[in-house]
Amino acid sequence: xxxxxxxxxxxxxxxxxxxxxxxxVGIIIGVIxxxxxxxxxxxxxxxxxxxxxxxxxxxxxGLWAADGYGASxxxxxxxxxxxxxxxxxxxxxxxxxxxxxxxxxxxxxxxxSLIGGLFGTAVLMFLAPPMAEFAIxxxxxxxxxxxxxxxxxxxxxSGDDPIKGVxxxxxGLMLSFVGYDLTTGFIRYSFxxxxxxxxxxxxxxxxxxxxxxxxxxxxxxxxxxxGYRVRVKDSTIKxxxxxxxxxxxxxxxxxxxxxxxxFPGIGIGVSSMMSYSIEQKVSKHPETFGNGAPEGVIxxxxxxxxxxxxxxxxxxxxxxxxxxxxxxxxxxxMMYGLKPGMDLFKTSSALVWALFWSIVVASFMxxxxxxxxxxFFASITGVPIEYLIPATILVSxxxxxxxxxxxxxxxxVIVLGFIGFMMRAHKYPMGPAVLGMVLGxxxxxxxxxxxxxxxxSYKIFxxxxxxxxxxxxxxxxxxxxxxxxTVKKLFLGGGKVGAKPAA
Amino acid sequence: xxxxFGMGRLRSRRIVLAVTIIAILSLVGFSAGCAKKKEKFPSKxxxxxxxxSPGGGVDTMSRGIASYVQKxxxxxxxxxxxxxxxxxxxxxxxxxAPKDGYTIMAVTTPIMISIHLYEKxxxxxxxxxxxxxxxxxxxxGDGNGLAVxxxxxxxxxxxxxxxKKRTLKVGGATGFGSSDHATLxxxxxxxxxxxxxxxxxxxxxxxxxxxxxxxxxxxxxxxGDAVDLSRxxxxxxxIADRFEGYxxxxxxxxLGHPELTLNWAVGAYAPPDVPDDxxxxxxxxxxxxxxxxxxxxxxKQAKKPIxxxxxxxxxxxxxxGYEASALKILPKMQAEMQKAQSGK
Numbered sequence: 001x002x003x004x005x006x007x008x009x010x011x012x013x014x015x016x017x018x019x020x021x022x023x024x025v026g027i028i029i030g031v032i033x034x035x036x037x038x039x040x041x042x043x044x045x046x047x048x049x050x051x052x053x054x055x056x057x058x059x060x061x062g063l064w065a066a067d068g069y070g071a072s073x074x075x076x077x078x079x080x081x082x083x084x085x086x087x088x089x090x091x092x093x094x095x096x097x098x099x100x101x102x103x104x105x106x107x108x109x110x111x112x113s114l115i116g117g118l119f120g121t122a123v124l125m126f127l128a129p130p131m132a133e134f135a136i137x138x139x140x141x142x143x144x145x146x147x148x149x150x151x152x153x154x155x156x157x158s159g160d161d162p163i164k165g166v167x168x169x170x171x172g173l174m175l176s177f178v179g180y181d182l183t184t185g186f187i188r189y190s191f192x193x194x195x196x197x198x199x200x201x202x203x204x205x206x207x208x209x210x211x212x213x214x215x216x217x218x219x220x221x222x223x224x225x226x227g228y229r230v231r232v233k234d235s236t237i238k239x240x241x242x243x244x245x246x247x248x249x250x251x252x253x254x255x256x257x258x259x260x261x262x263f264p265g266i267g268i269g270v271s272s273m274m275s276y277s278i279e280q281k282v283s284k285h286p287e288t289f290g291n292g293a294p295e296g297v298i299x300x301x302x303x304x305x306x307x308x309x310x311x312x313x314x315x316x317x318x319x320x321x322x323x324x325x326x327x328x329x330x331x332x333x334m335m336y337g338l339k340p341g342m343d344l345f346k347t348s349s350a351l352v353w354a355l356f357w358s359i360v361v362a363s364f365m366x367x368x369x370x371x372x373x374x375x376f377f378a379s380i381t382g383v384p385i386e387y388l389i390p391a392t393i394l395v396s397x398x399x400x401x402x403x404x405x406x407x408x409x410x411x412x413v414i415v416l417g418f419i420g421f422m423m424r425a426h427k428y429p430m431g432p433a434v435l436g437m438v439l440g441x442x443x444x445x446x447x448x449x450x451x452x453x454x455x456x457s458y459k460i461f462x463x464x465x466x467x468x469x470x471x472x473x474x475x476x477x478x479x480x481x482x483x484x485x486t487v488k489k490l491f492l493g494g495g496k497v498g499a500k501p502a503a
Numbered sequence: 504x505x506x507x508f509g510m511g512r513l514r515s516r517r518i519v520l521a522v523t524i525i526a527i528l529s530l531v532g533f534s535a536g537c538a539k540k541k542e543k544f545p546s547k548x549x550x551x552x553x554x555x556s557p558g559g560g561v562d563t564m565s566r567g568i569a570s571y572v573q574k575x576x577x578x579x580x581x582x583x584x585x586x587x588x589x590x591x592x593x594x595x596x597x598x599x600a601p602k603d604g605y606t607i608m609a610v611t612t613p614i615m616i617s618i619h620l621y622e623k624x625x626x627x628x629x630x631x632x633x634x635x636x637x638x639x640x641x642x643x644g645d646g647n648g649l650a651v652x653x654x655x656x657x658x659x660x661x662x663x664x665x666x667k668k669r670t671l672k673v674g675g676a677t678g679f680g681s682s683d684h685a686t687l688x689x690x691x692x693x694x695x696x697x698x699x700x701x702x703x704x705x706x707x708x709x710x711x712x713x714x715x716x717x718x719x720x721x722x723x724x725x726x727g728d729a730v731d732l733s734r735x736x737x738x739x740x741x742i743a744d745r746f747e748g749y750x751x752x753x754x755x756x757x758l759g760h761p762e763l764t765l766n767w768a769v770g771a772y773a774p775p776d777v778p779d780d781x782x783x784x785x786x787x788x789x790x791x792x793x794x795x796x797x798x799x800x801x802x803k804q805a806k807k808p809i810x811x812x813x814x815x816x817x818x819x820x821x822x823x824g825y826e827a828s829a830l831k832i833l834p835k836m837q838a839e840m841q842k843a844q845s846g847k
Contacts, residue, residue: 042557136715180588185679185840198587264711321707328558335805341733
């Protein structure tokens with residue numbers, strides 16, 4: 001029984017210690033905006049070369065898994081996303097923190113991360129080969145339609161002014177088009193600035209457009225609001241236990257993260273934003289989103305932690321890394337003489353099982369570490385916001401610099417911060433801008449590539465069953481609500497529906 | 504903030520600590536200032552600017568050798584990532600720093616294409632060939648391989664025969680002007696047939712396109728991608744001699760096209776005006792690091808086709824030769840780019 005043997009390998013003291021080290025570093029790297037698991041793996045890899053394979057790989061997996069959880073902490077506490085996957089967590093996590101529920105928010109994020117991570121790992125353990133085969137059937141045409149379906153979520157994120165939502169989404173789309181266009185070699189909207197040739201990185205844009213703008217906005221608050229000391233009401237453990245009260249959100253988030261994470265062309269930012277949008281769409285109280293809805297933390301957190309094991313599915317089964325982090329991890333596998341490929345699953349040696357179990361161990365480990373420090377972290381919200389602002393701005397700018405090592409990044413952050421502030425001041429919702437930015441790149445790149453492959457024939461978007469399914473979902477998500485209310489009126493009798501008191 | 508956590512009594516101790524730290528920092532600053540006076544190079548850490556994000560093939564190679572170079576340099580060689588297309592941001596960063604040899608850069612061969620293809624944007628890099636100083640090339644045995652799904656084409660001749668009937672869609676890991684694109688154009692020149700280049704946002708995405716049957720073939724580099732040979736056949740690779748890591752992959756040279764020997768190389772370069780003796784010191788350190796048995800062992804383990812390594816002269820000459828061959832396919836490249844931009 002290789003899986004039992006693997007389990008015992010994974011829970012040997014040395015292996016657990018390696019995972020612990022990884023988790024510890026991973027949480028710290030996650031909390032710091034601007035550096036993510038990719039940087040952590042790159043820096044640690046040289047030191048692990050002479051370690052046994054299990055020790056080295058378990059440490060890396062621990063780091064990678066904990067990074068996703070750690071990133072949510074800065075999102076919740078200071079509204080600065082700790083990583084690309086944690087932007088959506090800001091939307092409701094930070095309002096929760098301002099209401100004194102930082103402990104609960106961190107706890108919910110922990111619980112959702114744990115279940116998302118375990119769900120993804122279970123799929124990696126048992127369904128990886130068929131999932132991988134399915135993932136490569138998704139080509140440029142399918143990605144285009146998937147992205148367009150995602151864009152239809154803008155309506156839900158727009159609040160009560162759909163026009164402002166569309167404008168906000170357009171800002172996001174435009175930002176995603178800046179720089180070198182891969183499929184034509186054309187450089188757009190660079191204003192002759194070398195720095196912009198490479199485009200604006202998503203994480204960097206979020207620091208400016210989202211975080212800086214909200215910091216500036218908070219100075220506009222009434223005097224007593226700014227100095228108001230939030231009383232931290234609850235603890236992380238309560239939040240952790242409260243996760244089970246939202247089984248739907250946890251499951252949907254895990255599912256979205258696992259499925260989208262297994263597609264090599266989709267990043268962690270898309271997965272968590274899609275999960276947030278879906279949570280809002282299915283919620284009975286969509287108006288609570290943005291004001292501290294627990295589901296708004298749970299959905300994206302379950303999703304972004306399911307992405308990690310899911311990204312290993314194409315990486316391990318086919319040798320296709322879905323992200324740069326997955327590529328670095330594959331490099332580490334090869335360094336230890338493990339060859340990615342279906343054989344890895346067919347033979348499924350004890351070592352491979354031990355690696356899978358290490359992710360499980362890591363998931364529980366960051367909950368334990370998180371519980372130990374969670375309340376301490378949450379107590380930061382007890383500091384009046386006016387004392388936090390200078391440090392938060394500093395952290396944002398250091399994070400921006402860390403992202404690509406160029407001080408020009410600050411200029412981008414300042415300009416986008418100004419745009420974001422103007423948008424906030426005029427009550428534009430920020431969600432659509434974030435969604436537009438993550439999806440713009442996905443849609444554009446794949447649309448162009450699909451047309452290059454099909455010799456500019458649009459038939460490629462209508463070939464194959466997957467495309468047709470996506471078209472149906474796309475049409476339903478645009479016209480569905482309208483059609484449904486019409487059907488209700490015509491056949492079920494408008495009077496009956498109206499007669500029921502609103503729930 | 505400290506007192507807020509009820510640790511006010513620790514404050515005086517913290518102040519002492521802070522003063523000590525400041526004192527130490529200023530001492531360090533002072534000694535760095537002194538080092539400017541004529542001292543033997545290197546007296547402080549050397550920055551090695553890598554024009555790619557952390558984790559890619561070039562970055563892994565550069566970090567791989569950096570840890571051994573510092574052993575022979577006597578000072579740390581600190582890798583700093585400055586990503587951006589065509590290395591242009593990295594070049595700007597190097598040009599900003601003092602030209603004293605403490606800031607050097609990793610250069611990859613496609614730079615010789617982009618300085619011509621993107622003449623306006625790359626204006627800063629234009630004097631590269633004339634005035635920059637080669638140091639050492641530490642990845643010299645890599646090239647581009649043409650991969651197909653297992654069983655779709657028997658050999659290179661079957662693929663070319665098909666390409667004469669219809670236009671084959673051949674993917675690459677990056678955009679126009681990359682080594683993938685250049686090798687494809689040169690391949691088309693040598694073998695004939697008609698091919699469309701399909702750019703991708705990374706080796707993983709490109710490989711998914713190939714395995715999913717969206718494209719006919721794919722240009723890959725042996726060092727950049729972890730190749731799973733159970734699903735693909737590599738019909739040929741543009742290196743001079745077979746790579747021992749993949750002994751079953753034939754070279755284009757042995758298939759009868761020696762002109763398709765286009766190594767894809769990575770090496771170190773110093774900006775203009777760096778004194779020659781400093782460049783020599785760096786070259787010696789890189790050379791020794793390259794031949795360090797531990798580095799060789801690392802490369803073998805990580806399956807990096809590092810080749811034999813090239814000294815400053817060989818590395819400079821190679822890039823000159825590469826530029827000459829790139830200029831030959833440049834008009835074709837520009838035409839293809841224009842075609843893609845106009846959408847027809």
